[in-house]
Amino acid sequence: MENTADNLTDTRYLASPREGLPPLADTSDAVVDVAEVLATGSGPVAVDTERASGFRFDDRAWLVQLRRAGAGTHLVDPAVVPDAGELLAPVLNDLPWVLHAAHTDLPALTTLGWHTPLLHDTQIAGRLLGFGQIGLAGMLEELLGVTVAKDKGREDWSARPLPADMLTYAALDVELLVELLATAMSRLRRRSEAEGLDRVGWYRQECDHVSADWSRPVQVPDWTRLRGIGAVRDPRGLEMARRLTDIRTEVARRRDTPPEKVLRSSVIVDMARAPYQAEDMLRSGRGDSGRGVRHGGRGRSGGRQGPQMSRELQARLVAGVRDALSVDAAVLPDRPRSPRGRPDHRTWAKDYPVAGRLASGFRTAVDDLAERLDLHPSELVVSASVRSVAWDAAQLLETLDAGQASGYVEDPVGWAEDALGSLLTAQDARAWQSDLLIPALLPVIAEEMPCPVEDATDD
Numbered sequence: 001m002e003n004t005a006d007n008l009t010d011t012r013y014l015a016s017p018r019e020g021l022p023p024l025a026d027t028s029d030a031v032v033d034v035a036e037v038l039a040t041g042s043g044p045v046a047v048d049t050e051r052a053s054g055f056r057f058d059d060r061a062w063l064v065q066l067r068r069a070g071a072g073t074h075l076v077d078p079a080v081v082p083d084a085g086e087l088l089a090p091v092l093n094d095l096p097w098v099l100h101a102a103h104t105d106l107p108a109l110t111t112l113g114w115h116t117p118l119l120h121d122t123q124i125a126g127r128l129l130g131f132g133q134i135g136l137a138g139m140l141e142e143l144l145g146v147t148v149a150k151d152k153g154r155e156d157w158s159a160r161p162l163p164a165d166m167l168t169y170a171a172l173d174v175e176l177l178v179e180l181l182a183t184a185m186s187r188l189r190r191r192s193e194a195e196g197l198d199r200v201g202w203y204r205q206e207c208d209h210v211s212a213d214w215s216r217p218v219q220v221p222d223w224t225r226l227r228g229i230g231a232v233r234d235p236r237g238l239e240m241a242r243r244l245t246d247i248r249t250e251v252a253r254r255r256d257t258p259p260e261k262v263l264r265s266s267v268i269v270d271m272a273r274a275p276y277q278a279e280d281m282l283r284s285g286r287g288d289s290g291r292g293v294r295h296g297g298r299g300r301s302g303g304r305q306g307p308q309m310s311r312e313l314q315a316r317l318v319a320g321v322r323d324a325l326s327v328d329a330a331v332l333p334d335r336p337r338s339p340r341g342r343p344d345h346r347t348w349a350k351d352y353p354v355a356g357r358l359a360s361g362f363r364t365a366v367d368d369l370a371e372r373l374d375l376h377p378s379e380l381v382v383s384a385s386v387r388s389v390a391w392d393a394a395q396l397l398e399t400l401d402a403g404q405a406s407g408y409v410e411d412p413v414g415w416a417e418d419a420l421g422s423l424l425t426a427q428d429a430r431a432w433q434s435d436l437l438i439p440a441l442l443p444v445i446a447e448e449m450p451c452p453v454e455d456a457t458d459d
Contacts, residue, residue: 011145017171019072024167026077031087034066034074038088041071044096044120046177049105050170052158057256058218061108062157067174068095075167078112079158085112096120098177100136102207106214119211122177125184128199128206129191130374140176143183148172197373202432209430220249220259224336228269235332237272240324242333244268247320251313262313271321278321282314342391354397354448359390361444369440380437385427392423393445400450416445 025031038045050063064084067073078084089112096118099105109115126134131142137150152169185200192199223229223238223245232238245268252259259265271278348356363386370377381389396419420441424434 011141011147013147014172014175015149016168017073017175021164021168021171022073022075024075024077024162025084026080028081028083028087031076031081031084034076035088035091038066038068038071038074038095039091041068043069044098044118044178044181045092046098046174047092047105047109048099048170048173048177049108050153050157051108052156054154054258055156056158057252057258058220059108060111060218061105063162063170064109064112065170065174066092067177069178073171073174075170077162080160085114089113092116098122098181100139100173100177100180102210103214106211107216107218110215111217115215116211119207120181121207121210122180122184124206124210125181125188125203127376127379128203129184129187130376136173139180139184143180143187144176146176148175198432202430205430205432209428220253222249223268226265226269228266229272229336232269232272233335234272234275235329235334236324237275238333238335239327240275240278240321241268241272243320243324244271244317247316251316263309263317275321275325279318282317282321342388345387345391348391352391352394355391355394358393358444358448359387361447362386362390362441365440365444366437369436373436380433381424381427381429385424385429388427389420389423389441392426393419394448397445397448397450412446412449413442416442416449420445 023030025034046065046067048065049061050065051059052062053059056062062077062079064076064078065073066076066088076084076088081087092114093116095116097116098120100121101123102119102121122136122139123134126139126142131139133139133142135150137148140146140148149169149172152166155166157166185203188199188203191197192201223242226241226245229238229241232241244263248259248263248268252262255262267281271281274281342355343352345359348359350356363383366377366380366386370380373380377383417438420438421434424437429437
């Protein structure tokens with residue numbers, strides 16, 4: 001992986017913003033002033049948010065940090081200025097943005113009514129440069145020789161008033177973001193020229209993909225996203241999971257507290273897997289590996305759990321359990337369909353040998369390609385997608401083997417390339433990834449093709 005980008009051996013510690021700590025814009029008039037000043041600046045605007053999903057119902061922004069050349073740094077409190085989003089949108093929505101790990105901030109920014117015509121993400125640049133440390137602090141040190149404290153990200157940013165040390169921490173998150181982008185892009189351009197590879201183009205595609213995929217309002221996952229819900233097969237259990245999750249969400253929203261602090265997802269799934277014992281679990285406090293659904297006291301591990309479940313909440317959950325057990329069978333939900341739609345990959349070697357060989361061969365090919373490109377393999381394709389492509393490719397090969405297409409595949413190489421391209425696109429691969437992956441995977445699929453493939457790997 002890439003070493004220190006500019007051979008910097010000395011680092012300097014940045015304890016506070018170079019222009020001093022800006023005042024917190026916590027009135028509408030102050031936010032109007034921020035918008036006016038930002039409009040006088042030049043270039044992209046660095047953007048960051050501080051959120052409090054560990055303390056509040058959802059992942060909305062409790063503080064927004066903005067910095068633009070010629071306009072300085074600004075801290076905006078959308079929690080106490082309800083129209084902050086509306087006041088800043090006319091300026092921000094016309095500007096390019098620079099973020100780090102944009103996918104974590106975009107939903108909160110979209111909820112404020114903001115969007116950008118051009119997204120830059122310094123973390124994506126770091127990934128495509130092959131950096132081992134792609135956090136903001138690591139990249140600042142790697143590329144600019146600057147260290148900053150990163151010790152307050154898990155603080156309660158919804159608490160008011162925000163102390164000066166937390167505001168300083170927040171301001172530093174955007175202090176050098178534009179400079180970091182400029183240095184990273186310079187490195188990407190140099191690498192592109194030296195290697196004959198378009199890493200800058202890869203970067204643009206990745207940023208556009210993140211912008212399109214994550215520019216949606218903050219959402220609270222529904223029952224189909226519960227971890228482990230795929231193991232629940234009884235429709236009564238699924239209905240129970242749905243009802244209990246809905247109750248949990250409503251209570252958490254009303255209390256403005258994280259849903260997990262109302263009722264753990266693992267407890268919901270435990271009850272859904274044993275729906276006819278669920279009421280006993282609730283009343284006795286059993287569930288979640290025996291640690292209890294009341295969240296009171298200490299569990300078997302000795303860790304402190306949350307506040308004890310109220311009688312009102314327990315009564316609502318019991319009612320939800322009973323309703324799930326009594327509802328007409330005709331309205332029970334279907335199992336959430338796995339997007340993979342395939343058997344457990346651990347059974348493939350024995351039960352589905354072609355898929356197993358393809359998955360293994362594809363994985364090796366991806367790892368080898370990533371090593372040559374100085375990238376983590378997941379930058380090319382994640383493991384789950386490798387398995388999906390392998391499984392679907394095996395099904396296509398089975399069609400050939402059955403004679404439904406065998407005998408008139410005049411161009412087996414072209415057939416395999418088209419098949420791989422379609423399968424990768426279905427897994428959300430970007431064009432740059434497909435362009436690199438198809439030649440790497442082609443020899444693997446060629447080995448399994450039943451029709452003549454003597455020329456499949458010549459090119």
